[in-house]
Amino acid sequence: MLYDCIIIGTGAAGVSAAINLKIHEKSFLLIGDADLSAKFRRAELVRNYPGLPDITGAALADAYLLHLQKMGISITDKMVSSAAVTKDRCAVFAGADYYESRTLILATGAAAAGTLPGEEPLVGRGVSYCATCDGGLYRGRDIAVIISSARFEHEVRYLAGLASKVYVYPTYAGAEFSSDNIVMMKSRAAAILSGEDGKVCAVRGTDGEETPVSGVFCLRESVSLSTLLPKLKVEDGRIVVDREMRTNITFVFAAGDCTGRPYQYVKAAGEGNVAAHSVIEYLG
Numbered sequence: 001m002l003y004d005c006i007i008i009g010t011g012a013a014g015v016s017a018a019i020n021l022k023i024h025e026k027s028f029l030l031i032g033d034a035d036l037s038a039k040f041r042r043a044e045l046v047r048n049y050p051g052l053p054d055i056t057g058a059a060l061a062d063a064y065l066l067h068l069q070k071m072g073i074s075i076t077d078k079m080v081s082s083a084a085v086t087k088d089r090c091a092v093f094a095g096a097d098y099y100e101s102r103t104l105i106l107a108t109g110a111a112a113a114g115t116l117p118g119e120e121p122l123v124g125r126g127v128s129y130c131a132t133c134d135g136g137l138y139r140g141r142d143i144a145v146i147i148s149s150a151r152f153e154h155e156v157r158y159l160a161g162l163a164s165k166v167y168v169y170p171t172y173a174g175a176e177f178s179s180d181n182i183v184m185m186k187s188r189a190a191a192i193l194s195g196e197d198g199k200v201c202a203v204r205g206t207d208g209e210e211t212p213v214s215g216v217f218c219l220r221e222s223v224s225l226s227t228l229l230p231k232l233k234v235e236d237g238r239i240v241v242d243r244e245m246r247t248n249i250t251f252v253f254a255a256g257d258c259t260g261r262p263y264q265y266v267k268a269a270g271e272g273n274v275a276a277h278s279v280i281e282y283l284g
């Protein structure tokens with residue numbers, strides 16, 4: 001199916017864009033965490049959301065979820081590993097799935113703290129963001145997984161069923177796996193190393209220890225913008241947009257924290273609204 005729009009991200013910006021596209025009866029896919037963004041829920045008290053003077057982030061997220069439900073909007077709970085644009089189409093890759101649309105709204109939140117040294121040059125040379133897509137390449141081999149959320153733990157278990165040994169570097173508290181071939185690392189991953197063949201050969205931990213592996217899966221809440229859509233104009237980690245939320249790529253729009261400061265719910269929701277209207281205008 002060719003959608004009118006694909007929205008990547010389920011924070012305030014992505015949800016707001018989805019609501020407006022729904023009202024204008026456009027076909028679209030809203031891709032992201034079905035529980036909304038982890039950041040969304042983290043605020044203990046939100047004091048600057050008009051009309052809701054003392055709401056928590058979690059309560060606000062639940063209100064957004066209820067709004068989606070009431071409008072019959074569902075979330076496709078997947079991580080997008082990459083997107084591509086042709087002359088008049090967008091292609092979006094999420095796990096083993098592939099979707100096409102006429103427009104794209106990027107609502108992926110503020111750029112993650114960054115990729116590891118060695119990570120970006122080794123994408124496709126041992127570094128992967130998709131267990132389902134690339135897990136089979138590492139059957140019987142040793143791999144590492146850098147995991148940022150319990151949301152991806154099932155992917156670690158899946159990889160453990162294929163790989164000989166899985167070294168897990170969690171960046172969140174409480175990660176636990178029972179499989180014999182899963183090794184929980186005590187330090188964090190500090191760098192991904194390559195061998196003479198230019199492919200991944202090891203992960204160096206923050207304790208300096210190097211663990212030899214053939215592949216590294218980076219399972220995070222976001223993918224770096226240059227990996228997500230290489231042609232996108234990004235400055236200082238933020239997507240460059242105009243007042244209509246247009247990026248440098250025709251029919252690709254962006255909204256929310258990913259376009260820069262201030263990092264606020266209302267600004268994100270407002271930009272999601274503008275992006276949706278720009279999509280509607282583009283579609284004609």
Ligand SMILES: Cc1cc2nc3c(=O)[nH]c(=O)nc-3n(C[C@H](O)[C@H](O)[C@H](O)COP(=O)(O)OP(=O)(O)OC[C@H]3O[C@@H](n4cnc5c(N)ncnc54)[C@H](O)[C@@H]3O)c2cc1C
Nearest residue numbers: 009011012013037043080108109222256257263264265268
């Ligand atoms: C502790 C804390 C307190 C805060 N307090 C306030 C406050 O009081 N008032 C206020 O206005 N703001 C506050 N904020 C800021 C507010 O949470 C953000 O501005 C808001 O969530 C931004 O919404 P967003 O939609 O742009 O991005 P996010 O909420 O970050 O959502 C982005 C979504 O995109 C998803 N995503 C990213 N990449 C991909 C991909 N490749 N595939 C699929 N999904 C992807 C992410 O998983 C996430 O679900 C606070 C933030 C924090 C952390």
